Amino acid sequence: MNKLVRMEARLFLRDPAAVIFGILLTPLILVILGSIPGFRQADPALGGNRVIDLYVPILIAMALGMIALNMLPAQLVTYRERGVLRRLSVTPARPRDLLAAQLLVHLVLMALGTVVLLALGRLAFGVALPADLVAFTVALVLSAAALFGIGLLVAAAVPGVKTAQGIGSVLFFPILFFGGLWVPREVMPSGLRHVSDATPLGAGVQAMSDAAAGHWPQPLHLAVLAAYVLLTWVLAVRLFRW
Amino acid sequence: MxxxxxxxxxxxxxxxxxxxxxxxxxxxxxxxxxxxxxxxxxxxxxxxxxxxxxxxxxxxxxxxxxxxxxxxxxxxxxxxxxxxxxxxxxxxxxxxxxxxxxxxxxxxxxxxxxxxxxxxxxxxxxxxxxxxxxxxxxxxxxxxxxxxxxxxxxxxxxxxxxxxxxxxxxxxxxxxxxxxxxxxxxxxxxxxxxxxxxxxxxxxxxxxxxxxxTPDGLVARVAAGQRVYFRTPAAVDEAALAALPGVDAVAHEGGELAVAGRDVLLAVVTELARQGITPTELRVEQAGLEDAFIALTGATA
Missing domain, CATH: 3.40.50.300 (P-loop containing nucleotide triphosphate hydrolases)
Known part of the structure; x- marks a missing residue:
């Protein structure tokens, strides 16, 4: 198991696309947004927040979406398609150890990305660290579990790599849209925001923002996230074929 | 065990x-x-x-x-x-x-x-x-x-x-x-x-x-015959070859004549001499695993 995790980590670092999209892209976007002077000024329309303040949780969500919806399913489906899972299933190791190793590596990646974004936001642009760290961690972990669940479900239900990548991207954009990547939730029309409340990253970003501002996330958002976690994981475990 | x-x-x-x-x-x-x-x-x-x-x-x-x-x-x-x-x-x-x-x-x-x-x-x-x-x-x-x-x-x-x-x-x-x-x-x-x-x-x-x-056992199951292959400069009386004792079949295989049977080499050469024909590239092949395999699995493929 140890060796499998190390192998996955090594393979990840050898894949330039994975390193760029998994690690470097979101901090880069944060730096670009932060270098626009207007985004560093408090805006009464945003409740006195600055644009850059809003974007830290949104970019954390974006990194999460890329890892969970694009990278994870593509990897797993590739392994199945190429016979790696079958090969492993005739050794004393089990394919589900490989699955666990994959999840672990992607989870660590996500955690690292989050720390980098928070630190960069704080050091470079004076974005306050989450006021309620416990609540923030809960919101982050729930969001991650929901998105990894969706990614696993894609990997479970889709036979080919190309299809998996396609479906991953098709899911990525609307989920990120409702998470506020293009139009932050604060400035969404209220009808749109209600729809957003029911999406995994709509609920996830709001829960993280609430925690960052120092209060416990709303029950609605936690419930939405929990529902996604439950539904996707149960289905993925049922449908997964080695 | x-x-x-x-x-x-x-x-x-x-x-x-x-x-x-x-x-x-x-x-x-x-x-x-x-x-x-x-x-x-x-x-x-x-x-x-x-x-x-x-x-x-x-x-x-x-x-x-x-x-x-x-x-x-x-x-x-x-x-x-x-x-x-x-x-x-x-x-x-x-x-x-x-x-x-x-x-x-x-x-x-x-x-x-x-x-x-x-x-x-x-x-x-x-x-x-x-x-x-x-x-x-x-x-x-x-x-x-x-x-x-x-x-x-x-x-x-x-x-x-x-x-x-x-x-x-x-x-x-x-x-x-x-x-x-x-x-x-x-x-x-x-x-x-x-x-x-x-x-x-x-x-x-x-x-x-x-x-x-065993491989030998499989070969032995199909009659352990042989095939004699050769080329000839002129046409051969194939009916006479087929009529020789021990010969099972005579066939053309890629420009060569193949005579299948048991212990037929001497008879074939003698018959060719009687017809005044000198065979070239004469060789003998014993039945092998492939013949056994084909006999066991049928000729259809």
Whole structure:
């Protein structure tokens, strides 16, 4: 198991696309947004927040979406398609150890990305660290579990790599849209925001923002996230074929 | 001692019965061949033995363990090395890393370095899997099947994709492995490979066992005849040849005349001399495993 995790980590670092999209892209976007002077000024329309303040949780969500919806399913489906899972299933190791190793590596990646974004936001642009760290961690972990669940479900239900990548991207954009990547939730029309409340990253970003501002996330958002976690994981475990 | 016992194995895909009542036993220390045409059910049979597929009927016991019982699963996989026909590794995984990783799965693995050397992979130890040639991938796949120091190794299409020298090297390696007491199940459609390596062979045809015997025993089952091949400068009275005692058939095969029968060489040459014809490129071939195989599985292909 140890060796499998190390192998996955090594393979990840050898894949330039994975390193760029998994690690470097979101901090880069944060730096670009932060270098626009207007985004560093408090805006009464945003409740006195600055644009850059809003974007830290949104970019954390974006990194999460890329890892969970694009990278994870593509990897797993590739392994199945190429016979790696079958090969492993005739050794004393089990394919589900490989699955666990994959999840672990992607989870660590996500955690690292989050720390980098928070630190960069704080050091470079004076974005306050989450006021309620416990609540923030809960919101982050729930969001991650929901998105990894969706990614696993894609990997479970889709036979080919190309299809998996396609479906991953098709899911990525609307989920990120409702998470506020293009139009932050604060400035969404209220009808749109209600729809957003029911999406995994709509609920996830709001829960993280609430925690960052120092209060416990709303029950609605936690419930939405929990529902996604439950539904996707149960289905993925049922449908997964080695 | 019997290490593998397959009884009445049946496997269906949809309404197609791919393996239909296959039974055989493999004794400890032997090289047991499973020979058959493409699609005969060889791979499905060994996949049931290695636990990859669940049989629809019959029983499989490997060292007394049932590959499909969860309680037996781990114990079996520690002593069983499997080479799969279609299995790849992650593209960016390097040869030595793959071998180390697989070695870590087993309680008493073989020395990965020695295996790399034995299989001629030492030079590519730091090469990524995706950059290996077909033959190198095949050899790595054999190494992975052996790295756990298995008591039984199941090798599916061992030398497919290897060049002639690499095939011979691989055969020598398999003989070394057997000399260490490992029982080997070899799936193949190559006659020369089966003849060279196998102690006993199960011929599988249309999902059934057509025969289980030693290579010589299989050959002896079809009348141990011979064929006399030659070319002639002028037309031959073929009817006279066919009428010779002991001759079964006379046929044209690619510009050559082939006379099949038993102990017919002298009679054929004498008859040709009587007709005033001097044969060229005269040669005699004894019936071999291929003839036995064709006789056992029917001429239709």
């Amino acid at each position: 019997t290490v593998i016992e397959v009884t009445d194995l049946t496997k269906r895909y949809g309404d197609r019965t791919v393996v239909d009542g296959v039974s055989f036993t493999v004794a400890e220390g032997e090289i047991f061949g499973i020979l058959g045409r493409n699609g005969a059910g060889k791979t499905t049979t060994v996949e049931c033995v290695s636990g990859l597929r669940r049989p629809d009927g019959g029983t499989v016991r490997v060292l007394g363990l049932d590959p499909h019982r969860d309680a037996d699963r781990d114990g079996l996989r520690r002593v069983l090395g499997v080479q799969l026909q279609e299995a790849a590794l992650p593209e960016r995984l390097r040869v030595a890393e793959a071998l180390d990783l697989f070695a870590s799965f087993y309680p008493n693995p073989a020395d990965p370095r020695a295996l790399l050397a034995d299989l001629g992979l030492a030079e590519v130890r730091d090469t990524a899997y995706g950059k290996l040639s077909g033959g190198q991938k095949q050899r790595l796949s054999i190494a992975l099947a052996l790295v756990g120091s298995p008591r039984i190794a199941i090798l599916d299409e061992l030398t497919t994709g290897l060049d002639p020298q690499a095939r011979r090297d691989t055969w020598a390696l398999i003989e070394q492995v057997r000399a260490r007491g490992v029982t080997i199940v070899l799936v193949t459609h190559f006659m020369d490979e089966a003849r060279r390596l196998c102690d006993r062979i199960a011929v599988i045809h249309d999902g059934r066992v057509a025969a289980v015997d």
